[in-house]
Amino acid sequence: MGKQNLDRPDLSYIERAFFALRLEMRSFPREVICAAMATDLPNISRFITVARTIPEDVVAAIGPAPKAGRPRWMDLAERIQAKGRATIDRFIGNEAFRVMSTDERFAAVLAAVSSKPTAMRKAKPKEWLDGEGRAVTRIERTDKRFVLTIDEELEQELGITS
The missing domain is CATH 1.10.10 (Arc Repressor Mutant, subunit A)
Known part of the structure; x- marks a missing residue:
């Protein structure tokens, strides 16, 4: 059979x-x-x-x-x-x-x-502008990091001073 x-x-x-x-x-x-x-x-x-x-x-x-x-x-x-x-x-x-x-x-x-887990692409950096249109901060994100950069010359109060 x-x-x-x-x-x-x-x-x-x-x-x-x-x-x-x-x-x-x-x-x-x-x-x-x-x-x-x-x-x-x-x-x-x-x-x-x-x-x-x-x-x-x-x-x-x-x-x-x-x-x-x-x-x-x-x-x-x-x-x-x-x-x-x-x-x-x-x-x-x-x-x-x-x-x-x-x-x-x-x-x-x-x-x-x-399928492999898709990694988060590096996003385009974003900038925060002050009232005069200058980039005071920059934000960058990836799947493992978050980076916030502050321009101390433009915004001294947010920056770390010694």
């Missing part, structure tokens, strides 16, 4: 990966799994590694994603291993996620674990 299922043309990479994992969990030797899946040991190892790394509930939420293919599923597995699944859990419960197609869900999850 497993061989018949594997011969179906519409099995996706992740479906094949979980099939290999289930065979291994039932204590079938890798050689038997290779024969059942008509592939070699390195491919079986990749299938099983991906299936062990990506939680089954995440795969169930994404679906088969037939357009994703082996490289992208392997990439997702590596990113989940590196980052964990906290970001993914936020997506899975979202109604907008559930109405996407399976390939769109895969792309959304991969993008979520691939």
Whole structure:
């Protein structure tokens, strides 16, 4: 029956990966799994590694994603291993996620674990002008700093005097 299922043309990479994992969990030797899946040991190892790394509930939420293919599923597995699944859990419960197609869900999850936090760009400095239009203070902000500069010659009361 497993061989018949594997011969179906519409099995996706992740479906094949979980099939290999289930065979291994039932204590079938890798050689038997290779024969059942008509592939070699390195491919079986990749299938099983991906299936062990990506939680089954995440795969169930994404679906088969037939357009994703082996490289992208392997990439997702590596990113989940590196980052964990906290970001993914936020997506899975979202109604907008559930109405996407399976390939769109895969792309959304991969993008979520691939994105890096965006650093705050250095904002353009702002200046406070006095009544005569002279820049008395200058404010500069970045993601890690806030710098306030006071022109002591123009505003001696705000500056630090010795």
